[in-house]
Amino acid sequence: MTRHDPKLLDELAARHALGLQSARVRRRVGRLAARDATLSAAIARWEDIAARMSETTPPISPPARVWSAVENRLTPAPAARQKRPGWFDWLRPALGFALVMVLAAGLVQMIGPRQPVPGVEQALPASYVGILADRDGRARLLVSSQRHGRTAHIKWLVPPTLPAGTRAELWALPAEGEPFLLGVLPGEGPATVTLADTSEALLSRVARLGVAFRPADGDTSTPPTEFELIGHCAKLW
Template identity: 45%
Template sequence: MKYDSPELLDRLAAAYVVGSLGALQRRRFERLVRESVAAAQALRVWETRSAALSAVLPPVRPAPAVWTEIERRIGVAPRARTGRRWADWLRPVLGFAFGLLLTVGVVRLQPDWIVPSDLPPQAVLPASYVGLLLDASGRPALLASSRRHGTQLGIKLLQPVTVPAGRVLVLWALPKDGAPFVVGELGPDAKQVITMRGTSEQLLTTVTELAVSDEEPGFSGDRPSAGFLLRGHCVKLW
């Protein structure tokens, strides 16, 4: 196999950081990184992206059944006091990892979901804000992405979203400290673009989550009228 392809090195580096390479593949790539400047550079790029995500992603709480299965596999008895303390310490760490791997995994496994349409499919994602919204079952339902200094937010519906009759979907930005605000109204198309009132850097720099609610047509409130249908992390990738 030839390792002089930038696209191949990018994919290998992404898989290495995400942790989806097998043990033999990881050793081969580590040897390649020591021998190839291009491979080492590809790895640094993905390590930087991972570090950027870790700085903004809040913990994700997996279902209780996940912890039960982890405890069963590692031999931690739920009734054991010392084991329970250790498991309680581990939970937020693993919760964060699940959120991190989910978002990075989308970038790694489905780059065509994120790369803007005016770039070739094999292009490296430019500095962007990316939001991955989940439904009530925890399944990826909507992907939003915008270049760092762009005013257009690309939307891709990853699964159909049921909208009550006479209602429309509204996309919200949820800042870390501050009131939520409306980004725009969503249409029915699987792929669409929202033109924002400012650049991504101006609007989303403190936003840690995006969410979707259903509202009356022409909605102009400053709070959703009910709960969110979709919600997920918004992260910086650069």
């Protein structure tokens, strides 16, 4: 039964907190949580994760053409837009929050429960999290690493199409100083990358992360001049 399986319970709580369940399932889980302190604590934990991601991750701004396309589909008639002035302004934050929730859902499997069921009340381990997007503003890659860990967890939202003879390199882009290599990324699937030091030592002053496609036999001592993917490096604690 889900409530007796730590991993399944944690995923159930995450989907509930992130709004990924149907209305019927959501009501049922809500009733269970009212009677089950462990499930209730797990839901509260994931609600806290979602809230902190929304607060610490800078807004992702899609290209203007994306907003124009959405606005045209929802309000095709100019007259209709005049009758409801300003409605699209408050829709944008709502869509942005929804995007954060969807991306947060990708961390369910990456983070997972760290303790048996009695320990789900504990807070999410302090972590660095990056959401990297392509030049059109589409989220493509999730990167997560515990603050004092030496491993980065990688999850491609859209697997890259690498030209023959090239590889994907993950670079740290400090607010001040030269970019430095964090590791070479696999071309597909969830994976891990071993870091040269702890995330705290490497990323504490890093503002953004970038992915460059470069020759597989190239020199990694020279930073790339351009990046295919780029995103903010957020602190989750």
